[in-house]
Amino acid sequence: MSIEEYSAPESEKEFITCGTYLNCYCPQCNINFNQGESAFFNFVSPNGKFGELKLSPYLCVHTRESTLSIPQGKEIKDMICPHCKKSLIVSDEKCKICGSSVARILIAALTKIVPLYICMKVGCHYHGLSVEDEKIIQLDNSTEW
Ligand SMILES: [Zn+2]
Numbered sequence: 001m002s003i004e005e006y007s008a009p010e011s012e013k014e015f016i017t018c019g020t021y022l023n024c025y026c027p028q029c030n031i032n033f034n035q036g037e038s039a040f041f042n043f044v045s046p047n048g049k050f051g052e053l054k055l056s057p058y059l060c061v062h063t064r065e066s067t068l069s070i071p072q073g074k075e076i077k078d079m080i081c082p083h084c085k086k087s088l089i090v091s092d093e094k095c096k097i098c099g100s101s102v103a104r105i106l107i108a109a110l111t112k113i114v115p116l117y118i119c120m121k122v123g124c125h126y127h128g129l130s131v132e133d134e135k136i137i138q139l140d141n142s143t144e145w
């Protein structure tokens with residue numbers, strides 16, 4: 001790879017490797033969710049409790065910490081931007097592995113900002129790009145985050 005990659009045609013895929021630090025943004029208010037080594041979100045648990053969720057911003061590092069413990073296999077009811085308080089869950093996409101709801105955030109890929117979908121089921125590590133973006137960007141080890 002050289003400096004020439006910046007002038008590569010659109011048809012050339014960008015490849016984001018495991019361990020890449022992803023800056024995550026709210027699609028509604030554009031705030032950066034990252035604070036150092038974590039990305040911070042608010043969420044609503046399956047039984048309606050409000051909590052805080054911390055995700056690793058590194059691709060393939062799928063640590064999730066939350067202020068409430070949610071059993072494996074349960075779906076988070078809502079994921080919310082801590083700044084604008086809007087829901088990040090979208091209705092037009094579902095998890096491609098388990099069919100659960102997904103939240104949509106924006107990530108700064110190598111040279112672009114693209115939406116990333118994250119599965120809301122605890123224990124499912126699905127995260128993916130839109131079909132359109134998958135044509136230009138490939139995530140390393142794309143079922144694990
Ligand atoms: Zn927001």
Ligand SMILES: [Zn+2]
Nearest residue numbers: 095098119124
């Ligand atoms: Zn899933």
